[in-house]
Amino acid sequence: MSTNIKNIAVFTSGGDAPGMNAAIRAVVRTGLYYKLNVFGIGRGYDGMVHGDIFSMDAKSVANIIQRGGTILKTARSDEFRTEEGRRRAFENLQKHGIDGLVAIGGDGTFTGAAKFIEEYNIPVIGLPGTIDNDLAGTDFTIGYDTAINTVIEAVDKIRDTAESHDRVFVVEVMGRDSGLIALRSGISVGAECVLIPEIKVDYEAMMDRLDRTRKNKASRVIIVAEGDEAGGAFAVAERIKERFPHYDLRVSILGHIQRGGSPSCMDRVLASRLGVAAVEALMEGRRGEMAGLVHGQIAFTPFNKAIKHIGAINDNLLRIVDILSS
Amino acid sequence: MSTNIKNIAVFTSGGDAPGMNAAIRAVVRTGLYYKLNVFGIGRGYDGMVHGDIFSMDAKSVANIIQRGGTILKTARSDEFRTEEGRRRAFENLQKHGIDGLVAIGGDGTFTGAAKFIEEYNIPVIGLPGTIDNDLAGTDFTIGYDTAINTVIEAVDKIRDTAESHDRVFVVEVMGRDSGLIALRSGISVGAECVLIPEIKVDYEAMMDRLDRTRKNKASRVIIVAEGDEAGGAFAVAERIKERFPHYDLRVSILGHIQRGGSPSCMDRVLASRLGVAAVEALMEGRRGEMAGLVHGQIAFTPFNKAIKHIGAINDNLLRIVDILSS
Amino acid sequence: MSTNIKNIAVFTSGGDAPGMNAAIRAVVRTGLYYKLNVFGIGRGYDGMVHGDIFSMDAKSVANIIQRGGTILKTARSDEFRTEEGRRRAFENLQKHGIDGLVAIGGDGTFTGAAKFIEEYNIPVIGLPGTIDNDLAGTDFTIGYDTAINTVIEAVDKIRDTAESHDRVFVVEVMGRDSGLIALRSGISVGAECVLIPEIKVDYEAMMDRLDRTRKNKASRVIIVAEGDEAGGAFAVAERIKERFPHYDLRVSILGHIQRGGSPSCMDRVLASRLGVAAVEALMEGRRGEMAGLVHGQIAFTPFNKAIKHIGAINDNLLRIVDILSS
Amino acid sequence: MSTNIKNIAVFTSGGDAPGMNAAIRAVVRTGLYYKLNVFGIGRGYDGMVHGDIFSMDAKSVANIIQRGGTILKTARSDEFRTEEGRRRAFENLQKHGIDGLVAIGGDGTFTGAAKFIEEYNIPVIGLPGTIDNDLAGTDFTIGYDTAINTVIEAVDKIRDTAESHDRVFVVEVMGRDSGLIALRSGISVGAECVLIPEIKVDYEAMMDRLDRTRKNKASRVIIVAEGDEAGGAFAVAERIKERFPHYDLRVSILGHIQRGGSPSCMDRVLASRLGVAAVEALMEGRRGEMAGLVHGQIAFTPFNKAIKHIGAINDNLLRIVDILSS
Structure with a gap:
């Protein structure tokens, strides 16, 4: 050379x-x-x-x-x-x-x-x-791959406790401007909904799905990217609580653990x-x-x-979330 | 029988x-x-x-x-x-x-x-x-043992990113009335301070230690039990921020991951x-x-x-934290 | 549809x-x-x-x-x-x-x-x-990805003990006809050599490298695919032992753990x-x-x-092993 | 002081x-x-x-x-x-x-x-x-505690593949003179039998149990300490194979991974x-x-x-294995 x-x-x-x-x-x-x-x-x-x-x-x-x-x-x-x-x-x-x-x-x-x-x-x-x-x-x-693996290990743990209590969990993952961590981890943990900055939240569709999946699923998990327009996991939980006050609903912010690890x-x-x-x-x-x-x-x-990230979320992945969580 | x-x-x-x-x-x-x-x-x-x-x-x-x-x-x-x-x-x-x-x-x-x-x-x-x-x-x-192992795995990850940025992390772990998770996990992750409900926080001692350990340690981790009288990790971080406004300080609430896992x-x-x-x-x-x-x-x-938990924290463990973090 | x-x-x-x-x-x-x-x-x-x-x-x-x-x-x-x-x-x-x-x-x-x-x-x-x-x-x-992650977690553990003893480890991973697990895991654990079925083993080169890297590295790891022409990890260890009888040499066959796991x-x-x-x-x-x-x-x-696997090992990956282990 | x-x-x-x-x-x-x-x-x-x-x-x-x-x-x-x-x-x-x-x-x-x-x-x-x-x-x-946790993580993985194939696995763990790792890990993974150096193997009882548990359990795991008088996992597998030639039987030697890890x-x-x-x-x-x-x-x-290890295996633990695996 x-x-x-x-x-x-x-x-x-x-x-x-x-x-x-x-x-x-x-x-x-x-x-x-x-x-x-x-x-x-x-x-x-x-x-x-x-x-x-x-x-x-x-x-x-x-x-x-x-x-x-x-x-x-x-x-x-x-x-x-x-x-x-x-x-x-x-x-x-x-x-x-x-x-x-x-x-x-x-x-x-x-x-x-x-x-x-x-x-x-x-x-x-x-x-x-x-x-x-x-x-x-x-x-x-x-x-990126490690961070998502960290997310799914954490949500697998949360799923254990969610299943034991028939709970709905809103889990916030990293991604201020990008829903890529949320999307792949959402598919990986079998999330019912994935909310990401790139897509306007359709609250009605989400509420419908939560209501519909209730009979088939002991626990439900919603993954929210921190940059989501709804304002993060607590805001999303608030909206769900308004609509379904009887849900046993919890919030988890995964935070900095997502950056570390082997x-x-x-x-x-x-x-x-x-x-x-x-x-x-x-x-x-x-x-x-x-x-x-x-x-x-x-x-x-x-x-x-x-640095000019195209920002185009893979539509196919969104479709996968829709099909597999319905 | x-x-x-x-x-x-x-x-x-x-x-x-x-x-x-x-x-x-x-x-x-x-x-x-x-x-x-x-x-x-x-x-x-x-x-x-x-x-x-x-x-x-x-x-x-x-x-x-x-x-x-x-x-x-x-x-x-x-x-x-x-x-x-x-x-x-x-x-x-x-x-x-x-x-x-x-x-x-x-x-x-x-x-x-x-x-x-x-x-x-x-x-x-x-x-x-x-x-x-x-x-x-x-x-x-x-x-109990599994929960603490989950905590230390999470804090080990946080330590990775803390070391990379020379940061101080305040990490909140479970324990509304008991500092037992905080105490054993604090020793296990080499925490600089452990704040628990059973012991009145000595803020001056904590600030002194943070100041003193600054030159020897790239990162510092404070473990706070959620039931601590200070009011949790955010309140503790607030106090530290007042005293050391230049610290690169972060908070992490470990939350429900502590309940799950194999x-x-x-x-x-x-x-x-x-x-x-x-x-x-x-x-x-x-x-x-x-x-x-x-x-x-x-x-x-x-x-x-x-059910009448004696509540007596093992003094020896508190002493271990003091000796090893000084 | x-x-x-x-x-x-x-x-x-x-x-x-x-x-x-x-x-x-x-x-x-x-x-x-x-x-x-x-x-x-x-x-x-x-x-x-x-x-x-x-x-x-x-x-x-x-x-x-x-x-x-x-x-x-x-x-x-x-x-x-x-x-x-x-x-x-x-x-x-x-x-x-x-x-x-x-x-x-x-x-x-x-x-x-x-x-x-x-x-x-x-x-x-x-x-x-x-x-x-x-x-x-x-x-x-x-x-495939999970299996390799399992391999590297195991070899990271082996590396801990290898470093403590200045040892050479020969680790056998799955792959009767294919060196793909060996190759990617070898890069991932910083292996000194990777032996795979697709490539004829150059023992001289391997021995030279082992000898050469001795001064820079406390431990050395050789990854062998089970289908390797040399006949697996024990046979490879035998050859190394002949040449370098004073090496503290160990063999580990990872076996069935590679199939399981989340x-x-x-x-x-x-x-x-x-x-x-x-x-x-x-x-x-x-x-x-x-x-x-x-x-x-x-x-x-x-x-x-x-089912007609082309079998072409990515030459670039082999080159990466060579450059990074030299 | x-x-x-x-x-x-x-x-x-x-x-x-x-x-x-x-x-x-x-x-x-x-x-x-x-x-x-x-x-x-x-x-x-x-x-x-x-x-x-x-x-x-x-x-x-x-x-x-x-x-x-x-x-x-x-x-x-x-x-x-x-x-x-x-x-x-x-x-x-x-x-x-x-x-x-x-x-x-x-x-x-x-x-x-x-x-x-x-x-x-x-x-x-x-x-x-x-x-x-x-x-x-x-x-x-x-x-000791870490080594056993490493063993059970590995055997949990093996259990995944054993369950998928209705297999019997003989897993060898460390312990040349002591069955303590074998005993506690055996209880932890729900092993059907645990063979340790301190106790003479009762092959008849083991074969009976294997035969008896066959209808209730898709997979069976036998934990063998390396120092067991039977001569390790391969020897034990040999004996089982003689008696139950139709079993889908595999051996796994966990080896050096047991020494490493966080x-x-x-x-x-x-x-x-x-x-x-x-x-x-x-x-x-x-x-x-x-x-x-x-x-x-x-x-x-x-x-x-x-250094004069009393060598007394906790009989209660042996009894636990017997009761829970029957």
């Missing part, structure tokens, strides 16, 4: 996601495989601005592939949003001779990277690391493949693109397109 | 707990072993009042030892609190010739059973089935042992007592003593 | 796989949604031959989506391989007026179904239910989608085809093509 | 066990709490002989409470069995001024420690860290309590004793008594 890249650095930014460590490991080990010097940057752009940059070797990433979170940590950086902040960040990279970056994160991460490339012409390849799966250019983001096989393989691809892309002279997996193949998407 | 008992029934009452199914299985199989007829009663006292009583055999309890919840279901029963309700309940038991009962539940269950024995002189043996561990006469209640080894063995003991106790003529495990041995405690 | 189908039956055949229950549930509920009568057949073709056929409704599939195994059970059937057996099977179906079948299983299942269609002209749609992922016409088979999100969604598709395909007049998911879209493949 | 101890060291020895890290953490943090200098010794006695001794602080044990294995590693040491080896070990301790040791391990560990005390008069307190639970002086050893709540609390107790015992002038938990209270047992 012909390349002039000699020193690369990797960092994580935005909300953490399971599989980020597997991606970091893949970037570091691939860099070493190609005889590059590899650096880590602590706490994302903030660490770049403040010079939190250090050399990494095989031992730095030993035994982390199975760990949740990110050993490089992640943080917000107001300073990197300023020209002065980016200037300092670039100077810090120069001190270590870094001539290529791998940025693991979501749309905020890539927006920052695009600006940085524009101003300083430094090659950056992005990896989609976010549980929300809200990026174009990849079938799945790193962390990554699933799918996330580990995805992170490993994309980590290799990112380093090789830098060596091939690519920049300003996110590496993703489209139909099982590595694909590259310019940052400005990746 | 000399006995006149011929027909026994088992039911679950109060909040469901992991291991209730293992206890039901043990009662049914032990009854069959001793050639008794065994009945199940659906939905606790409510099913007794409404005649939801059915015969059970080995197949009824096949493959349930590993399942959360209770296959017999559980429910509140206002009717059983009335004389008329209890009269109907007793008549329903008489129809099936039931001359012994095993009641799996907590203090409400045993209070009802004591009343029932008083009025109708029917033998009842209780089994401690509640995640709260708030009964005297047993070292552990069925469900029971742990400890709960399965406990439930199995107590289920055998309950049937043998009925056959030996015991009544009005809860079977428990004290120092590894089966022990029986009168209902009125079992 | 125009159709003449009125009565369908579903069965599972071959080795069980996690997600089969989710597929059964989807078939039953979709049938009911379209006002069909739905039957279950116990123990695969054997139950068909012996008339183990029963009506199913929504309650038959309540609360099974999260369960491993198959509630319809599965078995070998020598009788169905005979003309006489198939005749009896067909007569049994006729007794219930069954005019459409959904067969969940692997290549043996589909071979039988193809023969059955040929002789009796009964519509059958197949669903890929096998942990081996060894069918053409679908990106993933139902059960299905992953991916398997539940896959099974749910394919279950809906199978019923709709029967209604549309399709027959003799397997429903699969290709690039995220439902696709149908004739049985004779589905 | 009056004491002359100033510098303590902690090490792990023998087979690793889940919860060893929690114990290490507790020792280190308790030492720091009492203003002692705390050292770690790598790879047990071998590291002591070779001077693998290093200072530890709060950061050394951050975020390890939930990890399986031991960060201090463990190894065999033939050298420490020699006078010369022990002399070198003692000199290495002297170099760091170490005047107290905490040894985490099993009977081999304590035998070595007793010899060391005898020769060099150095205070050593032991902690029971072994999955086998084969030490006197503590109700449970650190790692420790359970019970093991974390136990390890934390004992870790605190060990340091405080050294400070109080104790030596040559193992800290254990007896009936919920800290208790100390001289090494020579702790």
Whole structure:
């Protein structure tokens, strides 16, 4: 592989996601495989601005592939949003001779990277690391599969107690702008309804279904994405309570457990493949693109397109919820 | 074993707990072993009042030892609190010739059973089935160990994301009147502080510790029992926010996931042992007592003593939290 | 949907796989949604031959989506391989007026179904239910993702003890003819080598790598597919022992745990989608085809093509193992 | 606490066990709490002989409470069995001024420690860290509860596939000299038989039970401790096969997965309590004793008594297996 890249650095930014460590490991080990010097940057752009940059070797990433979170940590950086902040960040990279970056994160991460490339012409390849799966250019983001598996393990537990009491549960899952976690987890737990930001809630249809399924099902579960227009699980429960005051109704907000945990096989393989691809892309002279997996193949998407999530929910999945819960 | 008992029934009452199914299985199989007829009663006292009583055999309890919840279901029963309700309940038991009962539940269950024995002189043996561990006469209640394991799995996930962001998390666990879940899970996750109903919160000490541990620890976790005098996790977070406005502080309410899930080894063995003991106790003529495990041995405690939980938190455990989190 | 189908039956055949229950549930509920009568057949073709056929409704599939195994059970059937057996099977179906079948299983299942269609002209749609992922016409088979997740959870545990002792572990995973489980799980656990039936083992390269990685890694893990030409994990360990007699070397055969367990999100969604598709395909007049998911879209493949697994291991995955373990 | 101890060291020895890290953490943090200098010794006695001794602080044990294995590693040491080896070990301790040791391990560990005390008069307190639970002086050893939970999770998976195929499974679990893992896991998974080294196998009774339970149970599971006189699971399966050649019979050896994994709540609390107790015992002038938990209270047992495991299997548990599996 012909390349002039000699020193690369990797960092994580935005909300953490399971599989980020597997991606970091893949970037570091691939860099070493190609005889590059590899650096880590602590706490994302903030660490770049403040010079939190250090050399990494095989031992730095030993035994982390199975760990949740990110050993490089992640943080917000107001300073990197300023020209002065980016200037300092670039100077810090120069001190270590870094001539290529791998940025693991979501749309905020890539927006920052695009600006940085524009101003300083430094090659950056992005990896989609976010549980929300809200990026174009990849079938799945790193962390998404694990997050849904965490959701279904939790709701399976809730189902145990719901069945024992003939209860209706409204369960709120992550997804401020996207119903993708809600939709797949809803199918996976046999939810009666799934409420997502992308679709206007049809309360009448929901109430009808709750009423209709009552005789066949001891427990009913409604999955609500936190960004749903109804205003979250408590608001939805309120509406149901008005209509069916006799229901034994409970609310559960799954919250931050959805971000953690050991990554699933799918996330580990995805992170490993994309980590290799990112380093090789830098060596091939690519920049300003996110590496993703489209139909099982590595694909590259310019940052400005990746962050414009098409937002199109797979209609087929909605139909599956409808058919299987009726 | 000399006995006149011929027909026994088992039911679950109060909040469901992991291991209730293992206890039901043990009662049914032990009854069959001793050639008794065994009945199940659906939905606790409510099913007794409404005649939801059915015969059970080995197949009824096949493959349930590993399942959360209770296959017999559980429910509140206002009717059983009335004389008329209890009269109907007793008549329903008489129809099936039931001359012994095993009641799996907590203090409400045993209070009802004591009343029932008083009025109708029917033998009842209780089994401690509640995640709260708030009964005297047993070292552990069925469900307690599983609930804490569920808590620590969840908090381990939260720790992943807390570490990645250098965050402070306030996590609320179950325990309206008891800090036992909070205390053991707090030790297990390496919590910086554990706030429980039994102990007045020393906010100054907590703030000092948070401040002091800041340099050594990337993340800090505070475990709050829901019944804590401070008013739960959000109230505690509010106080911390006032004092340390710059902390990246999050709240997580674990909620109903704590009730479900496949029971742990400890709960399965406990439930199995107590289920055998309950049937043998009925056959030996015991009544009005809860079977428990004290120092590894089966022990029986009168209902009125079992429900008066001594409430004494193990001081040694509090000391462990203090030493290990400082 | 125009159709003449009125009565369908579903069965599972071959080795069980996690997600089969989710597929059964989807078939039953979709049938009911379209006002069909739905039957279950116990123990695969054997139950068909012996008339183990029963009506199913929504309650038959309540609360099974999260369960491993198959509630319809599965078995070998020598009788169905005979003309006489198939005749009896067909007569049994006729007794219930069954005019459409959904067969969940692997290549043996589909071979039988193809023969059955040929002789009796009964519509059958197949669903890929096998942990081996060894069918053409679908990106993933139902059960494959769960099986790999089970493998990596087990190997993560083994890694704990391997790290503590500086050991080399040879771990054998399922895959008599296919290295797909080995390959993805090998990447996921950071294996030093992955030995699969499709590729001739290069022992020299393996020994070199073991020797080379010794200084960087406290523990090393080699994943061997059971069908590997070397003859499984013990044979591989023997060869390593000859070369490096001082290694602290252990063997672990993961065995049957790989078949069980609650299905992953991916398997539940896959099974749910394919279950809906199978019923709709029967209604549309399709027959003799397997429903699969290709690039995220439902696709149908004739049985004779589905069972001719192309066997082409994704070279890219092998390359990933090489790069990341070096 | 009056004491002359100033510098303590902690090490792990023998087979690793889940919860060893929690114990290490507790020792280190308790030492720091009492203003002692705390050292770690790598790879047990071998590291002591070779001077693998290093200072530890709060950061050394951050975020390890939930990890399986031991960060201090463990190894065999033939050298420490020699006078010369022990002399070198003692000199290495002297170099760091170490005047107290905490040894985490099993009977081999304590035998070595007793010899060391005898020769060099150095205070050593032991902690029971072994999955086998084969030490006197503590109700449970650190790692035992986790190991059994790992076993039951694995057997629950096996049960899924056994039920689907109406199979008989012979599952071998750890326990060369002790049936304690087998017995408790056998009760927990509803095993039909449990074969343990302490009890002579009654093959006739086992065959009778297998035959008798056939009509009530789709699947049967037999748990065999590896040290069973029958010679392990394969030998047992052989005998069953002779008698019931038509059984669909499978063997599973659980193997090394039983050592790893994140420790359970019970093991974390136990390890934390004992870790605190060990340091405080050294400070109080104790030596040559193992800290254990007896009936919920800290208790100390001289090494020579702790390693003489009474071996008495709890008869009540055997009776439970008999009653519940009949």
